[in-house]
Amino acid sequence: MIEHYLSLSILLFCLGVLGVISRRNVFVVFMSIELMLNAANLGFVTVARLHQSMDGHVLALMVMAVAAAEAALALAVVILLHKHKGNLDTNIFSLLKG
Amino acid sequence: MEGNLSTLGYIPLLPLAGALVLGLMHLATCRGRRISERIYALVGCIGPILSFLLAVNVFFALQALPAQSRFLSHQAFTWFSVGELTVSMGFLADPLSVLMLLFVTFVGSLIHVYSIGYMAGDPAFGKFFSYLNLFLGSMLILVLGDGPLVMFVGWEGVGLCSYLLISYYSEDRGNVVAGNKAFIVNRIGDFGFVLGMAFLFWGIGAEGFDYLSLKANAHLLAPTLGITVCLLLFIGATGKSAQIPLYVWLPDAMAGPTPVSALIHAATMVTAGVYMVARFSFLYAQAEVAGLVVAWIGIMTALLGAIFGMFQNDIKKILAYSTVSQLGYMFAGVGVAAYSAGIFHVFTHAFFKALLFLGAGSVILALHHRQDIWQMGGLKNKLPITYWTMLVGALALAGCPPFAGFFSKDEILYSALAGGHTGIWAIGVLVAGMTAYYSFRLIFVVFHGQPRDREAYDHAHESPKVMTLPLIVLAVGALFAGFLNLPAIFGGHLQVSHWLAPSLTEVHPHGSIATEVLAIGGSVLAFVIGISIAYRRFATGGEQPVFTGFRKFAHHKFYVDELYDTVLVRPYRFLGQAVERVVEPFVTDGPVRAVAWLYRMAGLAFKVIQVGYVRVYAIYMVIGLSVMSLVLSQSLNF
Amino acid sequence: MIATYLFFGLALLSVLGALGLILFRHPMNSAMSFVVTLISLAGLYALLSAKLIFAIQLIVYAGAIMSLILFIIMFLNIQEEDLPVATGRWFFLAGGIVVMAPVAGLLLKIVKSLPGDVEPLTDAGFGGVKQVGLVLFQQWLLPFEIVSILLLVALVGAVVLAGKRG
Numbered sequence: 012m013i014e015h016y017l018s019l020s021i022l023l024f025c026l027g028v029l030g031v032i033s034r035r036n037v038f039v040v041f042m043s044i045e046l047m048l049n050a051a052n053l054g055f056v057t058v059a060r061l062h063q064s065m066d067g068h069v070l071a072l073m074v075m076a077v078a079a080a081e082a083a084l085a086l087a088v089v090i091l092l093h094k095h096k097g098n099l100d101t102n103i104f105s106l107l108k109g
Numbered sequence: 110m111e112g113n114l115s116t117l118g119y120i121p122l123l124p125l126a127g128a129l130v131l132g133l134m135h136l137a138t139c140r141g142r143r144i145s146e147r148i149y150a151l152v153g154c155i156g157p158i159l160s161f162l163l164a165v166n167v168f169f170a171l172q173a174l175p176a177q178s179r180f181l182s183h184q185a186f187t188w189f190s191v192g193e194l195t196v197s198m199g200f201l202a203d204p205l206s207v208l209m210l211l212f213v214t215f216v217g218s219l220i221h222v223y224s225i226g227y228m229a230g231d232p233a234f235g236k237f238f239s240y241l242n243l244f245l246g247s248m249l250i251l252v253l254g255d256g257p258l259v260m261f262v263g264w265e266g267v268g269l270c271s272y273l274l275i276s277y278y279s280e281d282r283g284n285v286v287a288g289n290k291a292f293i294v295n296r297i298g299d300f301g302f303v304l305g306m307a308f309l310f311w312g313i314g315a316e317g318f319d320y321l322s323l324k325a326n327a328h329l330l331a332p333t334l335g336i337t338v339c340l341l342l343f344i345g346a347t348g349k350s351a352q353i354p355l356y357v358w359l360p361d362a363m364a365g366p367t368p369v370s371a372l373i374h375a376a377t378m379v380t381a382g383v384y385m386v387a388r389f390s391f392l393y394a395q396a397e398v399a400g401l402v403v404a405w406i407g408i409m410t411a412l413l414g415a416i417f418g419m420f421q422n423d424i425k426k427i428l429a430y431s432t433v434s435q436l437g438y439m440f441a442g443v444g445v446a447a448y449s450a451g452i453f454h455v456f457t458h459a460f461f462k463a464l465l466f467l468g469a470g471s472v473i474l475a476l477h478h479r480q481d482i483w484q485m486g487g488l489k490n491k492l493p494i495t496y497w498t499m500l501v502g503a504l505a506l507a508g509c510p511p512f513a514g515f516f517s518k519d520e521i522l523y524s525a526l527a528g529g530h531t532g533i534w535a536i537g538v539l540v541a542g543m544t545a546y547y548s549f550r551l552i553f554v555v556f557h558g559q560p561r562d563r564e565a566y567d568h569a570h571e572s573p574k575v576m577t578l579p580l581i582v583l584a585v586g587a588l589f590a591g592f593l594n595l596p597a598i599f600g601g602h603l604q605v606s607h608w609l610a611p612s613l614t615e616v617h618p619h620g621s622i623a624t625e626v627l628a629i630g631g632s633v634l635a636f637v638i639g640i641s642i643a644y645r646r647f648a649t650g651g652e653q654p655v656f657t658g659f660r661k662f663a664h665h666k667f668y669v670d671e672l673y674d675t676v677l678v679r680p681y682r683f684l685g686q687a688v689e690r691v692v693e694p695f696v697t698d699g700p701v702r703a704v705a706w707l708y709r710m711a712g713l714a715f716k717v718i719q720v721g722y723v724r725v726y727a728i729y730m731v732i733g734l735s736v737m738s739l740v741l742s743q744s745l746n747f
Numbered sequence: 748m749i750a751t752y753l754f755f756g757l758a759l760l761s762v763l764g765a766l767g768l769i770l771f772r773h774p775m776n777s778a779m780s781f782v783v784t785l786i787s788l789a790g791l792y793a794l795l796s797a798k799l800i801f802a803i804q805l806i807v808y809a810g811a812i813m814s815l816i817l818f819i820i821m822f823l824n825i826q827e828e829d830l831p832v833a834t835g836r837w838f839f840l841a842g843g844i845v846v847m848a849p850v851a852g853l854l855l856k857i858v859k860s861l862p863g864d865v866e867p868l869t870d871a872g873f874g875g876v877k878q879v880g881l882v883l884f885q886q887w888l889l890p891f892e893i894v895s896i897l898l899l900v901a902l903v904g905a906v907v908l909a910g911k912r913g
Contacts, residue, residue, distance in 0.1 A: 012865055016795070017858040019758050023765055023784075025847045030769035031727055032846075033839035038774035038820055040724075042781050045812070046765055049788055052800075060795045061865060065882035068874060071800050072883070075807050076894045080901030082812045086819045087908040093823050101724050108721025728846075735846045738853035745856070 016057040023050035037092065037099045041085050048078050114170060117183040117200040120160050120210070121253060121263075125246035127156030128239045135235035146234050150225040153238030157221050157245055161214035167202050168211060179204055179611050180321070182255055196318060198262075201255035205612035208452065208605070209252045209384055212459050216376045217245045219579040223467055224368040226576035227474060237277065241372070244270035248377050252384065256319035257306050260385070264302070264349065267378045268295045274373065275365040287361040294358040298348015305341030308334060309392075320388065324614075327391045339392050339399030343406075346382030351433050352410045352440060357670055359433055360417075363425040367470030370425060375432050375466050376459035383439040383455050387448045387613060394446060394614040404444025404525075408533045408540075411437025413667075415543035419550070420656060420664040423480050424469045427551050431506065432462060434540060438521055441533055447524030448613045449606035454517035456605070457590050461505035461514055464583035465548075468499035471576055472555060475569040479562075482551060483653035487560040491569045496556050498580040503552045505587040507545035508636050515632065516591035523596075523628040527620030538631040545639025553647035598625050754794060760787035769840075774820050778813065785809040797874040 023046060030043030052071045059067025089099075096103055131152055138144055171179050181202040188196045202210070221241060228237050247270055251263025269292075276288030310318060312334050313326040330338070346352065351359040362374050373379070386393060386403065393400050414434030421427045435458050442451030473480055475492055489496045505512035508519070518541060526534040560566035571577065594605040606617070656664045693699075718729075760783060767780025785808050792801040872878045883891055 013861055014858050015754065015758075016791070017861070018855060019761070019791075021851055021854045021858065022762060025851050026762070026765040026769060028731060028847055028850075029840060029843040030765075032724065032731060032843040033836055034769060035724070036774055036777075038816065039768065039777050042768055042774075042777060042816065045808075046768060046781065046784065049785065049808070052804075053788060053791060056792055056795050056797045056800055059797070061861070063866070063868065063870065063873065065874075065878050066886070068797055068800050068879050069883050069887045071797075072803065072879070073887075073890060073894055075803060076898060079807060079812055080898050082815060083901050083905045084908070086815060087905045089819065090823070091908060099823075099825065102722055104723070105721030107723070107726075108719060731843070731846055731850075735849045739849040742849065742853040742856060745853075 013057055013061050017054060020050045020054040020057065023047075023053070035101050037089050037101060040101065041082075041089070045078060045082070048074055114167065114181040114202065115183050116163055117167065117181065117202055117253060118185045120163050120167070120200075120214075121246045121249035123160050123163075123246075124156040124242040124249065127152060128243035128246060131235050131239035131242060135233065135239060138235065144235065146225070146229065149235045149238055153235075153242060154218065154221045154225070156242050157214060157218040160245070160249065161211075161218050164207070164210045164214045168207050171202060171204065171207055177611060184255075188258075193315070194318060196256065196258050198259060199255035199319065200253040200259075201320060202253065203612045204609050205384075205387060205452065206252050208456065208609065209380075210249070212456055213245075213248055213252060213377050216459050216463050216583070217248075217372060219582055220368050220372045220376075220463065220467070221245075223371075223470075223576050223579040224366075226573045227368050227470055228366065233277075237274075237366070240270055240273045240277070241368070244274065244373060244378070248381075251381055255321075256323075257309065258318060260388070261302065261306065264345075264381065265299070267373070267381065268292060268299070268349070271295070271362070271373050271378055274369040275362045277365055277369065281364075284364040287358075287364040291358040291362050294355050295348045298345045298355050301341045301343075301348070302345025305338050305345065308341065309338045312338065324391045327395065330392070330395070332396070335392055336396040336399045339389070339396045340402060342385065342389060342392075343382075343399065343403050346385055346440075347406070348382075349385075350379045350382030350436050350440070352382070352437065353406055353413065356410060356414070356433050357673060360426050360429045360666070363423070363429050367425065367466060367473060370429070371463045371466035371470070374429065375462040379432060379436055380439070380455045380459070383436070383443055383451055386440070386443045387452050390443075390446075390448045390612075391614040393443070394616075397446075400444045400446055402444070404441045404530065404533055407437045407440025407442075407444050408536050409437070410434070411441065411540045412536055413437075415540045415547065416663050417666050418547045419543060420660050422482055422653065422664075424472065424482050424485075424551065424555065425466075425480055427482070427547060428462070428465055428469060431465075431544065431547065434544065435462065435506075438518060438537065438540070441525065441537065442521035445525050445528045445530050445533065446615065447521060447528070447618070448615050449609045450517070450520040450524050452609060453594050453605050454521055457505070457513035457517040457587070460583055460586040460590055461502045461512075464498060464502040464580060464587055465506065467576070467580055467583065468495050468502060471495040471572040471580065474572060474576075476562075476565045477568070479565060482554045484562045484565065485555045485560075486558050486562075487556070487566065488569060489556040491566065492556075492571050494571060494577045494580060498577075498584040499556070500552060501584040501587050503548040506548045507640060508541050508632055509545075509640075510633065511591065513587050513589070513591035515636075516594060516596075519629055519632050520594065520596065522632060523620065523625055524618055526628050527618035527624050534628070534631075538635045541632055542635035542639040545636045546643045549640050549643035550647055553643060557648055596625070598622070598629075750794060754791070757787045757790045757794070760784075761791070774825065775817070778817050778820060782809055782813050785813060795874075796868060799874060799876050799879045 027043045027047035027050060030046065031040055034040055034043070052074050055067040055071045055074070057067075059065065059071075092104070093099060131149065134144055134149065134152070167181065171181060174181075182199060184197045184199040186198055188198045190196070221238070224237065224241065228234055231237065244267060247263045247266025249263070251260050251267060254260040254263060272288045272292040275291050276285040278284045309323070309330075312330045313323060316322055316326060348355040359374055359379070363370055365373075393403070411434045414430045414432075414437060418427050418430035418434060421430060435454070439451045439454050439458070442448075442454060472485065472488065472492065472495060475488070475495075476485065479485070501512070505514040508515045510516075518537075522534055522537045522541075525537060594603055596603055609615075654660075662668070764780045764782075764784030764787065768777045768784065771777045771780060785804065789801050789804040789809065792804055870878070
């Protein structure tokens with residue numbers, strides 16, 4: 012049973028990574044990251060059920076709080092980027108180019 | 110054998126400390142604060158005067174000792190110690206060095222006092238005195254050094270100060286070029302000097318590299334090595350004392366202020382070469398061939414200098430060539446092993462040549478920095494003190510008895526004749542005549558006759574007392590110094606020669622009375638002929654002659670400078686340019702730049718990774734993670 | 748039995764939602780699929796007796812965060828022509844699958860080593876508010892406080908960023 016849940020968690024995580032790698036739209040990238048966080052949450056809760064301790068739930072709460080904070084800031088940045096460039100393509104932002 | 114006298118260390122130290130203080134004071138005024146010239150003058154003159162008083166003290170201390178053991182030394186500190194050789198900064202006071210010491214400090218102090226008047230109003234007054242003190246300190250180290258290495262320290266120091274003071278008026282490029290020329294030509298000579306010192310050390314330096322040890326071991330030196338050492342050291346002397354072939358810097362050095370010309374290029378620095386030969390008399394006495402070379406180069410330089418001096422129109426250039434010529438006499442003296450005669454001529458020459466230069470400075474200042482003698486004339490009445498003192502100086506230079514120059518020059522010529530060097534004697538007599546001619550040409554054209562430039566003549570006035578007093582003191586010296594070394598024929602006892610005897614390895618020639626009379630007669634005759642020719646041509650005034658033929662050739666100094674330029678300077682410069690164009694790109698600069706280029710290219714190659722897209726960086730991270738998990742799954746066993 | 752069916756159903760829904768997230772072109776569609784994923788995940792939490800987390804997931808994630816994202820997407824008024832033309836998408840996807848395979852393999856291998864059966868719950872209040880609260884405010888007090896500071900920082904940051912002109 013547990014391994015099913017954990018396999019699902021792994022699958023969702025990999026799908027999240029694939030989303031980050033393959034999509035160029037800023038929103039999709041951000042939501043893929045949220046997907047990865049959710050997969051981690053599922054893992055925490057599963058193992059908490061396995062060991063019958065609350066620590067996993069608490070950690071899942073922390074992760075959600077962090078995800079919320081990050082969502083707020085990331086979306087503020089997205090708005091600024093859109094204002095600046097008018098486009099939502101991650102390939103345009105290449106100031107880090109060496 | 111030698112006693113210790115710690116005040117010896119203070120004699121060079123006082124002017125050096127003065128130089129430092131004056132230099133700091135000058136630097137402090139660079140931001141606009143002004144220090145009055147009086148303070149500079151006080152600080153600047155107090156060092157030399159105190160050194161002179163200390164020198165007199167050392168003289169009396171030396172006199173108190175018995176004649177054969179007149180050596181006082183002082184080791185200030187250990188300079189360096191390599192293997193078994195220990196060299197310390199030591200000072201030796203023996204008759205020779207004390208004689209030099211006395212007149213160097215005396216004439217030096219007088220010229221410092223004179224400079225207060227001459228350099229008045231100059232914006233870098235303090236800098237001048239700082240350099241002058243530095244020079245005096247270096248000269249004293251040279252004279253008092255107890256070994257060739259300490260002497261070399263002073264040797265280099267005076268060369269440096271000569272450069273600094275020649276290019277003193279550095280706004281004018283020509284002055285700086287002259288200073289460079291002096292330093293570079295000196296350096297060429299110094300190369301010979303260093304080689305000579307190296308060979309000397311190789312030969313007999315193992316047991317101590319100071320004069321007394323070297324003198325004791327001199328007999329161990331192989332003859333050929335001895336001749337080589339003497340000739341190499343003499344090359345250094347040709348540079349420092351302006352002999353053939355390295356005399357070319359001295360006339361150009363007249364670009365410096367006149368007190369500098371008087372002190373450095375007449376009285377003290379240029380005589381360092383003669384002092385060096387006299388110091389190493391124990392070597393030269395063993396290497397007669399070297400001595401002959403020295404004597405012949407000396408007398409030929411004397412001839413050359415006199416020829417040039419007869420056809421110059423600049424008052425300082427005449428005196429400069431005269432210095433070259435007189436230095437030739439001195440070398441002729443020490444070359445024929447008459448060391449005390451040569452040193453005695455150094456002593457008297459310091460007085461009358463410094464006097465002549467200072468007098469020329471007085472004239473130049475009175476006419477507002479004019480130096481062409483054909484723009485002067487009739488200044489006898491306007492500058493009386495200058496005229497009478499310069500007349501004394503010219504008489505001494507020309508060798509008129511009983512002035513000082515006569516006795517010293519005669520001593521040299523007599524030694525040459527008595528030693529069998531008739532050729533040297535004959536040329537010496539000829540040069541004496543020429544000397545009389547050009548020195549009185551100068552006197553008659555400048556001071557007698559009608560003024561050639563009325564306006565300058567009207568504005569001329571006698572120099573202030575601070576300048577004329579040294580002139581008078583030097584004139585007294587020029588008049589009476591000769592009596593210190595009267596030969597027996599005149600009733601004297603050759604006091605100076607006998608006093609110098611412990612320092613020198615000398616054998617006095619014993620010629621017959623006839624030789625002496627011949628020598629004296631020849632000198633007097635030459636003087637009379639020379640002065641009468643000059644009198645007939647210039648005493649009633651004369652116009653500037655137009656030089657043609659040989660005279661023009663001599664006026665242009667036989668084009669020696671141009672010869673050096675074409676044969677030596679230009680090829681060397683060409684070589685330098687060739688190195689810059691060929692060697693640098695391929696041998697030194699090129700490979701270094703290639704290595705740098707290589708690193709840059711490698712960096713550029715690696716730069717490709719940084720594309721700037723965050724997505725690609727995320728991909729890099731995932732790839733890394735993937736590789737890591739591959740590795741881990743291999744190694745983990747579940 | 749029901750639990751197993753529920754599990755597979757909810758799992759399928761979440762996977763479909765995730766696939767939709769990464770495959771749809773318009774971000775609005777992706778967002779909606781993501782909401783489906785979140786809700787099914789909430790159901791999975793409930794299956795695992797994580798009552799509080801189930802509720803919080805629905806309220807915070809599906810409710811607050813996703814509505815914020817949807818709002819921003821609608822705010823920016825993305826038209827069809829604004830969307831980037833992603834030509835190399837499938838190539839990146841294929842490459843990503845290749846690269847992620849070892850990672851997934853390793854993780855699955857680790858997971859397989861865990862015991863498969865779960866014991867029945869001894870604690871009735873497992874996963875409830877009281878239980879989570881007790882652990883949160885006793886063992887996890889310091890992280891709790893720090894998370895509150897983190898939220899404050901995020902708040903200030905959002906205000907600052909929003910205030911930027913141009």
